[in-house]
Every structure is written in C-alpha cells, then in structure tokens.
Amino acid sequence: MKEKLTIDLSDAVNISDLGIKITNILETDGAGNKELHLNLGNIDLKQSQLLSIKALIEAMQSTLSGVETTSEVTEASAIGLGLTVGKSSPVQEPTFAETFSPQVEPSFEEKLSSSDEISSFAQLKKMNSIGDFVSDTESLPEVHDEHLEEETKEFLKEAESDDIEDNLVNEEMSKEEKVANIDDSLDKEVTHEDIQDALDVTFGSGVSIREELGNSDKDTDSTVTMQDRFREHEITETVETETDGKxxxxxxxxxxxxxxxxxxxxxxxxxxxxxxxxxxxxxxxxxxxxxxxxxxxxxxxxxxxxxxxxxxxxxxxxxxxxxxxxxxxxxxxxxxxxxxxxxxxxxxxxxxxxxxxxxxxxxxxxxxxxxxxxxxxxxxxxxxxxx
Amino acid sequence: MAGRVIVITSGKGGVGKTTTSANIGTALAKLGNKVVLIDTDIGLRNLDLLLGLENRIVYTIVDVVEERCKLKQALVKDKKNPNLSLLAAAQTRDKTSVTAEQLKDICEQLKKKNDFILVDCPAGIEQGFQNAVAGASEAIVVTTPEMSAVRDADRIIGLLEAKEEIESYKLLLNRVRPQLIEQNDMMSVEDVCEILSTELIGVIPEDTGIITSTNKGEPIVNDEDALAGKAYRNVAHRIMGEDIPLLDLTPKETFLDKIKNFFTKGKV
CATH class of the missing domain: 2.160.20.70 (Pectate Lyase C-like)
Incomplete structure (x- = not known):
C-alpha cells in the first residue's frame, strides 16, 4: 500500500511551473512511491498536459490518484483520464467505459422505422443534420424545394405503411438530403398548385401529382402496385445546369x-x-x-x-x-x-x-x-x- | 511588357514541383502580377487539380499546338484570382505531342501580356524536361533534404547550366522538418546549399495542411495561418526582388521537452 500524499500546487502559474514543482517535491521527499493527490487550483490543463504530468509522476515511481481543481477544463481532462476529481477522500472512480461511452445517436434507419411522428418535418430536419451529407447540403443550391417536399412526404408515408420498402426509402431519403437543401422553407404551407407549378417548370406540363397532399390514409398506399410506385417516382430529381445547379x-x-x-x-x-x-x-x-x-x-x-x-x-x-x-x-x-x-x-x-x-x-x-x-x-x- | 519565364523543375518526382508551381503562381497573382501557369506534364497532369480547375478545362496545350483553338481560349482563369490563369496539359496524350520549339513559341506569346509565366516541369530529364526548359530564362530547382533528391537536383542543375537560355537558377528546399534537423536526422538547409553550391530562394517546412489543400483544390498560400503558405508568399516576394529573411523554423520547445530537460539537467 502506497503512502498517500497531497501536494498543494494551487499557486503554480503555468504548466512548466507545475512540472518544476512536482519534480522538486518528489526529488526532495526521498523519491516517491507515493499515491499523489494534487491540488491544481484554477490552472487550465488539457488532457494531454495532465497526461504528461501523470507520466512525470509515474516516472518517479509514484502514482497520481486524483486532482482537486476549480478549472472546468482541468476537471474534464481529469475525468477523461479516470482520475478522482474534487476532495481527497476517494469517491467511486469513473470507469473507462462510463467515461468514454459515446452518446450513440439512433441510426437513421431506426429513426425512420420506429418513429410514429415521422412525417413531422422538424424530425426530418434533424435527420438532415446527421450523417455525411451535412457539408454537401450546406453548399448545395435549393433545387425545387416544393417538389422535393412533396416527394419527401410521399417517402415518409411509404415508410410508415410499408416496412419492406424501408431500404429503398432510406436510399431515396439520403439522396434527397444530398441534393436538396431542405431549409426553413419546408415549414411553409405548400399548396397543390404550387407543386404543380414547380413540376411544370421542371418537367414541362404533363407530369401530375399522383397523390394528394395530406392524405394520411395508410391503406391507400398498400393498394398501389409496385409498377405504379416506380412510375410515380420515375423522375425523382432533376438538376438543371443553371448557375447554381449541380x-x-x-x-x-x-x-x-x-x-x-x-x-x-x-x-x-x-x-x-x-x-x-x-x-x-x-x-x-x-x-x-x-x-x-x-x-x-x-x-x-x-x-x-x-x-x-x-x-x-x-x-x-x-x-x-x-x-x-x-x-x-x-x-x-x-x-x-x-x-x-x-x-x-x-x-x-x-x-x-x-x-x-x-x-x-x-x-x-x-x-x-x-x-x-x-x-x-x-x-x-x-x-x-x-x- | 516582357514577362519573366520561370521553369520549376527537380529531376526527382514527388518533391513538390506542382505544389510549388501552384502556390508561387497564386502568391504572385495575389501580389498583383499577371501570371500564367503552364503544365507541361502531358499525360500526368495534376496542376489543374491543385488549383481546383479540373472541371473548367476544355482546351489543352496540345490543342493549342495542333491549332484546334487559339492560345487565349485555352487559358483557364482561376476561380478567385483573375490575374492567374492556367494552360493545362492534355491527359490523354504523351510528352512527344509537343516539341521544345512549340513550347518556346507559346512562352514568347504569353510573355507579351503577362508578368510571370511559370512552367511546371515533369519529373525526369527526357523530352518533357527539354520542352519545359525551352522557353524559360530562369529556373527554380525544387528539392527535399534527402540524398536522392539532392543528387537528382545536382544533375538537373548541371543540365540547366549547359543551357544558354537559362540565365539564373535558384534552389527551393521543400518539406523541411526542423525537428529532424535538430536531431541530426535530416540534412540541414546549410548542408544542402553547400552540397549544391546554389543560391537559395526559399525554405518550405513540411506541412500536413498541404495534403488537405491539395485535396480541396485550394493552394495553401490562401491560408493566412499556415506556415508553409507564409513560406511560399515569401518566395513570391523574393522572386519579385524583395529581400526577405528566411522563416525561422527552429522547433519550439514543447512542455514535454521541458520536462525531459528537467531530468537530463538533474542527472547529468
């Protein structure tokens, strides 16, 4: 059992000052074999810096068990290294797993299939921020937002009604994210006419909307044959060669x-x-x-x-x-x-x-x-x- | 107006000729000069990628030589700096598609309307090198502090000296790692200059930012904070005749080094 020793370093002004003090104390005290508890005062230490202090102490055959600090940065670093923070009385040390277990976001697929409120666009925007497409979407132009919204709704509806289609929908969804800048304009009310206008502009007249907006009847979708579904999504996206297009x-x-x-x-x-x-x-x-x-x-x-x-x-x-x-x-x-x-x-x-x-x-x-x-x-x- | 034609060459591949061309060209253009970059690495062109201009190239130097277009049409303007333009190499041809005479002619034409014409030379000493050097009156020899690169640079300098058209040549030491020099694991700047007995125009430190900037198609001189960018900007100033001291690249003592020093001090 190592002898416990608390060192007050709260008057240290910078990191190298800390190093000097620790070295001096350990050398004069008959070279270590102590379990150290440091009072670091308000000095800010990054994890790497704290790690080097720990390494320094371990090089002197002592161990660092905990620190006492008023700095949030140092506290976070100490927790990251699995050190006791606060008073010198040993509290339960955070385990490695606890400290490092990342906040796992539910995957896109899970969100899509499990959520009942899938058609809310707030949710969609949130999804939009997940994944690798963020940088793309930020810089991408707005390509026929109304049209995309219509499609997005369709896809979401399908996701609710038809689990088998999940993969397809996911794929389509991610594509939408890639191409479209789904921004605040999604929140605004879009009328049937707006979408028809957008479609006319994009494809020339003749392309009509197959499903009415706001149709939440799940059963109607299941009667649609596979062929119809494909035809419906026949042209899912166009990117024109305008100044801000793809x-x-x-x-x-x-x-x-x-x-x-x-x-x-x-x-x-x-x-x-x-x-x-x-x-x-x-x-x-x-x-x-x-x-x-x-x-x-x-x-x-x-x-x-x-x-x-x-x-x-x-x-x-x-x-x-x-x-x-x-x-x-x-x-x-x-x-x-x-x-x-x-x-x-x-x-x-x-x-x-x-x-x-x-x-x-x-x-x-x-x-x-x-x-x-x-x-x-x-x-x-x-x-x-x-x- | 008679522009200066500078060839950027090295002999050895992978020492940073193209990166240097892109960065010095951009830096010179930022200083208000009209600059044309010529990529003579036909078949293995890269300069357009580094400048992010790949998608704008319609005509290449081979099209100019074979008279499918006018020289002016083949010059691709830079995205940001209208002073900078690129004459790209063809990717689907090889070095023999252009002769030294033709390149000399192109350089002569470009000289009339531009301040600087930078010729990015391919690696090697064959036809590609001969082409690139043909129209130039000055040269920048790029090398790294490695034995093989220095040896090849020496060979290139010998070839350049034999060319009457080349009035002056200077050395640019690239990818220098001060830390390694400190530990005596890398040839120092002075060593290289001594071996090659050549005047130095700049020392560029190794910078991981170069990799990102290459991938983004954005020369690192546009990054005000990057050390390598600063070094390249200094080179541009020196090319314009200003006297600017070399960057201080001595490694800064880190915290860990300081701790190490305590030990050594205590024990020695």
Missing amino acids: YVLLDTEGITPEGIELIKANTSDLDTLYLTQTLRSGQTVSYEGNIFLIGDAHPGSEINATGDITVWGILGGIVHAGSKGNTDAKVRALKLNPIQLRIANLYSRRNDTVNVPYVQKTNEFTPEEARIENEQIVIFKTLRRED
Whole structure:
C-alpha cells in the first residue's frame, strides 16, 4: 500500500511551473512511491498536459490518484483520464467505459422505422443534420424545394405503411438530403398548385401529382402496385445546369468546336461499341455511334460518341455525347459524376460546390440520365423509362 | 511588357514541383502580377487539380499546338484570382505531342501580356524536361533534404547550366522538418546549399495542411495561418526582388521537452 500524499500546487502559474514543482517535491521527499493527490487550483490543463504530468509522476515511481481543481477544463481532462476529481477522500472512480461511452445517436434507419411522428418535418430536419451529407447540403443550391417536399412526404408515408420498402426509402431519403437543401422553407404551407407549378417548370406540363397532399390514409398506399410506385417516382430529381445547379454550363461562346452541325437524330439506329473494362485516367474512347461501357470511367478519361453514351458504373471522366451535334444524344450512368458533361454543342462542368473527384461506391445507385431540355443539359434520376 | 519565364523543375518526382508551381503562381497573382501557369506534364497532369480547375478545362496545350483553338481560349482563369490563369496539359496524350520549339513559341506569346509565366516541369530529364526548359530564362530547382533528391537536383542543375537560355537558377528546399534537423536526422538547409553550391530562394517546412489543400483544390498560400503558405508568399516576394529573411523554423520547445530537460539537467 502506497503512502498517500497531497501536494498543494494551487499557486503554480503555468504548466512548466507545475512540472518544476512536482519534480522538486518528489526529488526532495526521498523519491516517491507515493499515491499523489494534487491540488491544481484554477490552472487550465488539457488532457494531454495532465497526461504528461501523470507520466512525470509515474516516472518517479509514484502514482497520481486524483486532482482537486476549480478549472472546468482541468476537471474534464481529469475525468477523461479516470482520475478522482474534487476532495481527497476517494469517491467511486469513473470507469473507462462510463467515461468514454459515446452518446450513440439512433441510426437513421431506426429513426425512420420506429418513429410514429415521422412525417413531422422538424424530425426530418434533424435527420438532415446527421450523417455525411451535412457539408454537401450546406453548399448545395435549393433545387425545387416544393417538389422535393412533396416527394419527401410521399417517402415518409411509404415508410410508415410499408416496412419492406424501408431500404429503398432510406436510399431515396439520403439522396434527397444530398441534393436538396431542405431549409426553413419546408415549414411553409405548400399548396397543390404550387407543386404543380414547380413540376411544370421542371418537367414541362404533363407530369401530375399522383397523390394528394395530406392524405394520411395508410391503406391507400398498400393498394398501389409496385409498377405504379416506380412510375410515380420515375423522375425523382432533376438538376438543371443553371448557375447554381449541380452542373454549370460552360460559356461556350467562341469555343464550340467547329464542325458541329446541330441535328436531331434517333440514336438507336446507330452502331454501338460494347466495352467491358475500367476506363482509366488518360484513356480515351471515340466512336461513330453509341458507346456502351460496362465498368467505371475514372476521372481523367474521355468518352466521345456521336450517339449515346451509357456507362454501367460510375462515370467520372469527361463525356461528350452527340459529338457531331446530335442534340438528341443522351448520357446515362449508374452514377453521373463527370468532370465535364458535354452533349452536342452544350458543355457543362461540375459546380465547384459539388466538385467531388471520386464518389463512394455503393450498391445503391439510381441510374441517371443527362439530356438536353430547352437548350440546357438536365440530369434525370430515372428508375424506369415510360416509353 | 516582357514577362519573366520561370521553369520549376527537380529531376526527382514527388518533391513538390506542382505544389510549388501552384502556390508561387497564386502568391504572385495575389501580389498583383499577371501570371500564367503552364503544365507541361502531358499525360500526368495534376496542376489543374491543385488549383481546383479540373472541371473548367476544355482546351489543352496540345490543342493549342495542333491549332484546334487559339492560345487565349485555352487559358483557364482561376476561380478567385483573375490575374492567374492556367494552360493545362492534355491527359490523354504523351510528352512527344509537343516539341521544345512549340513550347518556346507559346512562352514568347504569353510573355507579351503577362508578368510571370511559370512552367511546371515533369519529373525526369527526357523530352518533357527539354520542352519545359525551352522557353524559360530562369529556373527554380525544387528539392527535399534527402540524398536522392539532392543528387537528382545536382544533375538537373548541371543540365540547366549547359543551357544558354537559362540565365539564373535558384534552389527551393521543400518539406523541411526542423525537428529532424535538430536531431541530426535530416540534412540541414546549410548542408544542402553547400552540397549544391546554389543560391537559395526559399525554405518550405513540411506541412500536413498541404495534403488537405491539395485535396480541396485550394493552394495553401490562401491560408493566412499556415506556415508553409507564409513560406511560399515569401518566395513570391523574393522572386519579385524583395529581400526577405528566411522563416525561422527552429522547433519550439514543447512542455514535454521541458520536462525531459528537467531530468537530463538533474542527472547529468
């Protein structure tokens, strides 16, 4: 049993002063083998600093059992190191597990499936702050918030009614978070007309809302067939190449290559080059016709086709579909993340706010398609074609 | 206006040529100079990534040389600083796509309208190096305090001296770790200067912030607090002819060091 010793260091002015004092005391007192209790006064010690003091004491064959302090910083550090804080009478020391057990947030999935109040948007906003998308969402533009709200409600409704769909919904939800800046405007009342207007702007008229807002009848959803459900979410998101979109149109004035003659031609009549490989940085594929690539196209690679370009994988390089001027050409990929996306005479680049060179590979990509709509490159997240 | 053409070279790869180019270029532009960065590392381009301009490149130096576009069209303006622009290398070609004469011609054209043209040289001493050096009249040799890098720098300096066009060259010592020098585990700045008998233009400390800044596509000179950023800003001032003392890189005594000192003092 070690002899207990309390050292009053409350008059120490800084950390090195502390070190000197402790060393002096332990050396003069016949070199340690004591159980020390330090009175540290109001000095602020970080955990690393306290740890070095502890190491210093242990180097002198003594142990540090507890500290007494008026500083909150030091107190927190001491608790972190498992030391007794406060009076010298030994109280129950916090165990390692107690001290370090992190505040476990319920996972997104748990929240989604377990909460009854799932449709409250306050909850949704809270979820929005969890996870890795925070930085993305902060910098991302507001893309058709009303439209997204409508969808979000639909998804939430589905989550309540259909547990099997949970995974799908989760995926969709996270996508929403990634793309949309769900901000305060969610709280405002959105009328049916507002949403229809937004849809008209986005897709052109003809796309209607399948479900009415505020329809909380769970049973209605269960009668919807799988096919209908897909059709409903056929176009779940569009990102236009406006100044603040995911893709920004490059100023092509004067830099459009010569020899481009704008036409509209059916790309399904063209020959198709079928490739199964990973396209790496520096590799180029050019073809008169369509290109179908099974594999990823890494950043730094280039794909040029006079027709469509389809990538069964992550598209991260530069693509040019309809390179001879076919404005009907399309670019499709499981994940569209090209550095530049060019169709016919329109060149667009990734917006700097979403300029991620590499996307994480998951098994949950939704196919995306880029095509020209109203002289803009528009990306559609498509689950199933309607034609 | 006749701009200065400075080539940034090293011989050895991975010593920080591209990082140096991006940072000195940005720093010079921030000081109000019109700067063009030329990436001559055709096939392995990186300078655009460091500047975060990858997504803006439509035409490259190869397109200029092969006359698919005008030189002006191929210059990509920096996001923040309109004084800074980049002439990117092509990723899908190789070094033989451009000849030394063509690069010299490009430099001559750019000289007329810019204060500084910084040429980022590829590693090695083959065609890429010959191209990069062709149009330059000054050189900055980047090296690190390692035997292999110093040896390669020596070789490069020899090649530069043999070139008539290169009027002056200076040494930039990169990734210096004062702590290691203190412990005699790394060549000191003086050692390297002595071995290479070359004038020094700057000493850049090793900084983990470089990694983050590279990943973000934001040169570290824009970070006012970073030591490496400050060192690069000083280099820019020196290039402009100002006399600025080297940064004090002597390691600061930490608390633990002080404790160690108590022991040694007591026992020795």
